[in-house]
Amino acid sequence: MPESTAGRVREVRVTPILISDPPLLNLQGVHQPATPRTIVEIETESGAVGLGETYGDTDYLTAIRRVAPHLAGADVSRPTALRAVVDEVLGADETAYAEAGTHAAGLRGKRDLAKLKASVFAVFEVACLDAWGRILGVPVHALLGGRVRDRVDYSAYLFYKWAAHPGAGPDEWGGALDPQGVVEQARLFADRYGFGSIKLKGGVFDPDQEIAAVRALRTAFPDTPLRLDPNGAWSAETGERVARELTGVLEYLEDPAAGVGAMARIHQRTGMPLATNMCVTGFDEVPEAFSRNAVQVVLSDHHFWGGLRATLDLAALCRTYGVGVSMHSNTHLGISLAAMTHVAAAVPDLHHACDTHRPWQQEDVVTRPHAFKGGAVEVSDAPGLGIELDTDALADLHRRWSDSDVRDRDDVGAMRAVHPDWTAPRLPRW
Numbered sequence: 282m283p284e285s286t287a288g289r290v291r292e293v294r295v296t297p298i299l300i301s302d303p304p305l306l307n308l309q310g311v312h313q314p315a316t317p318r319t320i321v322e323i324e325t326e327s328g329a330v331g332l333g334e335t336y337g338d339t340d341y342l343t344a345i346r347r348v349a350p351h352l353a354g355a356d357v358s359r360p361t362a363l364r365a366v367v368d369e370v371l372g373a374d375e376t377a378y379a380e381a382g383t384h385a386a387g388l389r390g391k392r393d394l395a396k397l398k399a400s401v402f403a404v405f406e407v408a409c410l411d412a413w414g415r416i417l418g419v420p421v422h423a424l425l426g427g428r429v430r431d432r433v434d435y436s437a438y439l440f441y442k443w444a445a446h447p448g449a450g451p452d453e454w455g456g457a458l459d460p461q462g463v464v465e466q467a468r469l470f471a472d473r474y475g476f477g478s479i480k481l482k483g484g485v486f487d488p489d490q491e492i493a494a495v496r497a498l499r500t501a502f503p504d505t506p507l508r509l510d511p512n513g514a515w516s517a518e519t520g521e522r523v524a525r526e527l528t529g530v531l532e533y534l535e536d537p538a539a540g541v542g543a544m545a546r547i548h549q550r551t552g553m554p555l556a557t558n559m560c561v562t563g564f565d566e567v568p569e570a571f572s573r574n575a576v577q578v579v580l581s582d583h584h585f586w587g588g589l590r591a592t593l594d595l596a597a598l599c600r601t602y603g604v605g606v607s608m609h610s611n612t613h614l615g616i617s618l619a620a621m622t623h624v625a626a627a628v629p630d631l632h633h634a635c636d637t638h639r640p641w642q643q644e645d646v647v648t649r650p651h652a653f654k655g656g657a658v659e660v661s662d663a664p665g666l667g668i669e670l671d672t673d674a675l676a677d678l679h680r681r682w683s684d685s686d687v688r689d690r691d692d693v694g695a696m697r698a699v700h701p702d703w704t705a706p707r708l709p710r711w
């Protein structure tokens with residue numbers, strides 16, 4: 282069959298943007314008032330435009346910009362072939378992505394070149410599948426094997442938070458710095474979006490305060506699955522203690538301590554199911570973690586596992602080893618949410634509601650932002666990702682990026698602006 286030119290890449294556009302973000306607290310500090318994202322558009326010879334969204338920090342943006350010109354002439358129906366392009370262009374320079382520690386990406390596990398490459402490939406893969414789906418007139422989930430559900434459940438993602446960024450007026454969510462504040466935030470999320478699962482971002486206060494918040498949630502929402510995620514802030518001993526205290530209260534505990542050894546020990550001694558988006562974040566980390574039974578639920582994330590089809594590979598691997606799978610999130614907009622929803626729709630054994638930060642964002646680059654109904658997003662059968670780019674919004678958010686000197690997410694720096702002595706906590710903090 283002669284190769285068609287319809288799917289041939291004519292142009293790749295890479296647009297950095299800044300999106301506003303509320304003062305959400307975590308182990309490292311607080312979210313900045315604005316955080317970077319990168320939007321990718323792949324336009325084909327037929328005029329179809331596929332969309333992708335990912336991290337906007339300098340190392341990602343630089344790498345994406347380096348690879349983009351090399352995609353001209355590629356075929357969007359053959360995204361796998363782009364892995365080699367990404368590998369070749371980014372080469373073997375480990376220093377491109379070497380520093381660890383205080384970077385906000387530290388909240389999502391290891392940082393190395395392989396993971397950077399997986400992330401760069403992922404944003405292009407999503408855009409290719411979107412474009413190819415538009416050309417064929419089929420949804421992205423059909424290109425992934427088809428949806429096995431009509432709706433994807435998401436969980437309410439609660440954060441301790443300040444009522445406002447320093448110097449700004451209060452936002453619509455108000456402050457949440459104690460159990461009562463957390464319960465009020467949960468009610469707001471449940472009323473507005475109907476979420477049927479609740480996750481609390483921990484690692485902010487002493488573990489006993491966070492246990493009290495979880496107990497308050499349990500009282501207020503007796504039947505709702507609950508999770509707590511301190512991002513590895515605790516020692517194995519503390520993790521064990523919290524796991525015992527919250528046995529029967531939590532659906533799972535997420536990254537209570539850093540490292541396979543501590544995770545394995547906490548699970549072995551308490552039986553608490555442990556989820557992770559820190560200790561297993563790439564295929565090379567799977568063998569040791571699974572063989573030591575360190576994690577019972579892997580939180581997939583197409584942004585760094587290497588795309589939508591890699592997420593299905595991960596799900597198959599988890600299924601083979603009897604490990605559960607769910608989904609991690611970071612601050613994101615509607616293109617990411619569409620991609621997350623399409624791949625989640627195609628994962629056969631998805632028994633936990635996925636994470637999403639989307640309700641915290643008040644802006645979007647899609648013309649019709651997704652609605653959460655009954656805590657779920659409906660799976661679209663429209664061609665591609667089923668979304669349209671709002672070009673005016675993209676231009677506005679890009680202008681904000683151009684006018685600002687914020688180039689990286691920096692929760693530590695944002696906290697230091699309020700508490701000058703603040704440094705990234707050494708782990709374990711408690």
Ligand SMILES: O=C([O-])[C@@H](O)[C@@H](O)[C@H](O)[C@@H](O)C(=O)[O-]
Pocket residue numbers: 305306307385388389482510512558609610611612
């Ligand atoms: O948005 C945050 O502050 C989260 O802490 C995020 O950075 C984590 O990557 C993530 O949501 C998680 O589940 O650990």
Ligand SMILES: [Mg+2]
Pocket residue numbers: 510512535536557558559609
């Ligand atoms: Mg987590």
